[in-house]
Amino acid sequence: MVExxxxxxxxxxxxxAGFNEKMYRDVPQAFPDxxxxxxxxxxxxxxxxxxxxESRQFLAYKDxxxxxxxxxxxxxxxxxxxxxxxIRFTRVxxxxxxxxSAALFKAVEDWGRERGLDAIHGPMxxxxxxxxxxxxxxxxxxxxxxxxxxxxxxxxxxEKLGYTKSVDWIEMRINIPDEVPKFWERLSARVxxxxxxxxxxxxxxxxxxxxxxxxxxxxxxxxxxxxGEVELSDAQVKKYVKQxxxxxxxxxxxxxxxxxxxxxxxxxxxxxxxxxxxKSRGRLFPWGWFRLLRAxxxxxxxxxxxxxxxxxxxxxxxVPAILVEAQMRxxxxxxxxxxxxxxxxxxxxxxxSVWKRLDKxxxxxRRCWIKKL
Numbered sequence: 212m213v214e215x216x217x218x219x220x221x222x223x224x225x226x227x228a229g230f231n232e233k234m235y236r237d238v239p240q241a242f243p244d245x246x247x248x249x250x251x252x253x254x255x256x257x258x259x260x261x262x263x264x265e266s267r268q269f270l271a272y273k274d275x276x277x278x279x280x281x282x283x284x285x286x287x288x289x290x291x292x293x294x295x296x297x298i299r300f301t302r303v304x305x306x307x308x309x310x311x312s313a314a315l316f317k318a319v320e321d322w323g324r325e326r327g328l329d330a331i332h333g334p335m336x337x338x339x340x341x342x343x344x345x346x347x348x349x350x351x352x353x354x355x356x357x358x359x360x361x362x363x364x365x366x367x368x369x370e371k372l373g374y375t376k377s378v379d380w381i382e383m384r385i386n387i388p389d390e391v392p393k394f395w396e397r398l399s400a401r402v403x404x405x406x407x408x409x410x411x412x413x414x415x416x417x418x419x420x421x422x423x424x425x426x427x428x429x430x431x432x433x434x435x436x437x438x439g440e441v442e443l444s445d446a447q448v449k450k451y452v453k454q455x456x457x458x459x460x461x462x463x464x465x466x467x468x469x470x471x472x473x474x475x476x477x478x479x480x481x482x483x484x485x486x487x488x489x490k491s492r493g494r495l496f497p498w499g500w501f502r503l504l505r506a507x508x509x510x511x512x513x514x515x516x517x518x519x520x521x522x523x524x525x526x527x528x529x530v531p532a533i534l535v536e537a538q539m540r541x542x543x544x545x546x547x548x549x550x551x552x553x554x555x556x557x558x559x560x561x562x563x564s565v566w567k568r569l570d571k572x573x574x575x576x577r578r579c580w581i582k583k584l
Contacts, residue, residue, distance in 0.1 A: 213278075213314040218268035224250055227268050230280045231304050231360065240353050241360035244342075249302075252337070253282065259446030260337035263288035268302070269318045271311050279305030279312065283319040284337060285326060288441045298323035298584075299439075300333035301342065304361065305368070312368040324584050332377050332439075332581040334359060339440045340451055344380045344554050344577025345369070352384070352574050355515045355551050356481075359577070366578075374580035378438050380554030382575040383566055387514075387542045387550060394568060399536035402529040407470035410537055413461050422466060423452050425474040426520070433520035438556060438579065462545075463514070465537045467521075467530055476521035478534035480514045480550065512548040514538075519565070531565045 218227050228250045232243035253268060255261040264286045271279035282301040290296055300319050305312045316331075323331055336342045342359050347366045354360050402408065413419035427448045434440050443451075458481060467476040516538075521530045542550065554577050555562045 212273070213310050214272045215314050215318050216270050216272060217318075218253075218270060223270065224253060224268070226277055227270060227280050227282070227302070228253070230270075230277065231302070234304055234306075235360055238360070240350065242354050242356055252341070257450075258337065259444055259450055260286075262444065262446070263441075264337055266337075267319075267322060269315060271305065271315050273308070273311065278308065279303075279315050281305075281315040281319055283322055284335070285323075285328070286337065286439075286441065289439055292441055293439065295330065296328045297330045297332055298326070298328045299335040300331060301336050303334060303345075303365075305365075307362070307364045307368075309368060309371060313372060316372055320582075320584055328584060330581060330583050332579055335439055335579060338443060338447065339434050339437055340443070343439075344579060347379075347576050347578050349382070349575030353513075355513075355553070357515065357517060357553055358382075369580050372582070374582045377579045377581035379557045379579070380577040381557050381573050382554055382577070383552045383571045384574050385550040385552070385566060386570040387539065387547050388570070390543060391536060391540050392568075395532060395536040395539065398529060398532045402532055406525075406528055406530075408475070408525075408530065408533065409468050410533055411466045411468060412537070413464060413466075415461055416459065419459065419461055419464055420452070422474065423448065426466070426477050426479075429474055429477055429520045429522060430518065432522055437559075462541050463538060465534055467525075467533050475525040476530045476534060477519070478516075478538055479518040480516045480538055512546075514542055514547050514550040516550055516552045518553075519562075526561055535565060535569075 216223070218224050225246070228244075228246045232246065235241035235243070251257040253266060264284055266282060266284045268282045269280065270277055271281075281303045284299040284301055286299060298319060300316070303315065305315055320331055334343055334345050342357075344359060345365055346354075346359060346361050350363050403410065413422065427443060431442045435442065459479065460481065463478075463480040465478045466474055469475050519531070519534060521534070538550075552566070557576075
């Protein structure tokens with residue numbers, strides 16, 4: 212018999228936050244979240260998203276052992292923006308036991324019905340910088356630090372539980388060439404010259420911090436119409452800056468400005484943090500903090516394309532080419548072999564076109580599921 216327990220204590224929350232790492236510890240392609248960050252994400256005093264959202268977390272126990280987890284989020288801000296009445300499920304993991312998965316989803320569905328909501332979808336987080344999308348293809352490839360890992364059998368459970376596809380995200384693995392192709396050099400130079408644009412790379416994190424407000428202004432404008440997205444508040448911006456700034460290598464933080472020094476685009480990639488997190492089992496102590504701080508300045512073979520944002524007017528002018536050329540040039544200099552994109556909506560053709568002329572494969576697919584309550 213499966214027992215569902217709502218997370219009530221700090222100990223429960225630690226079990227919830229660390230369950231994925233424990234479950235996938237021996238899966239080579241799986242890389243854990245930082246457990247401390249996950250605990251903060253579900254602590255109202257530490258996550259500004261609770262200004263507009265509510266959350267509950269549940270654990271499943273069988274024969275005295277924790278065998279699954281699921282989180283629930285009601286984003287009032289998203290429901291108002293998108294004119295719907297939905298609850299989100301998030302951080303879902305379970306052993307291959309239908310009784311366990313059914314009990315976990317029932318807990319979230321019941322809460323949604325209690326609150327008068329009419330649909331459930333996910334995996335979705337508090338915002339677009341949070342975790343989203345259940346892996347359904349590409350299990351043989353290494354994951355990246357910012358994405359969800361799950362087993363292949365999850366898809367079968369979702370379908371059996373009555374969930375259907377809402378949207379899919381795809382991910383690409385790009386092969387870094389030995390030298391920057393002439394096409395990219397010429398295109399980047401032409402776009403800069405014809406539009407009075409300049410590329411800038413901050414020399415250090417202290418300088419980079421000065422541009423954070425502009426980066427997130429572009430981010431909010433760029434991501435505003437993506438599936439389920441809500442604009443980040445100033446408090447959320449500060450949270451994510453604090454969470455990620457120490458993991459940034461400024462060589463891979465590039466910005467484009469117009470002639471009036473207004474930021475029109477940015478690109479942020481990081482040398483892969485995944486193996487550092489895996490080795491530390493998602494923990495900062497005793498040595499996890501050192502491995503993660505060192506990772507951006509090591510020379511792994513893979514770059515993770517964390518964020519790219521370009522204002523709509525400048526996307527059409529070719530500004531993404533400036534960012535791609537700059538990042539490619541630095542990657543070649545550092546001996547990087549591959550670049551991994553984050554999840555991209557399958558119908559987001561403007562983003563897909565950025566990678567059109569690069570040697571790549573589309574190797575992973577993630578799904579957002581939906582079900583009427």
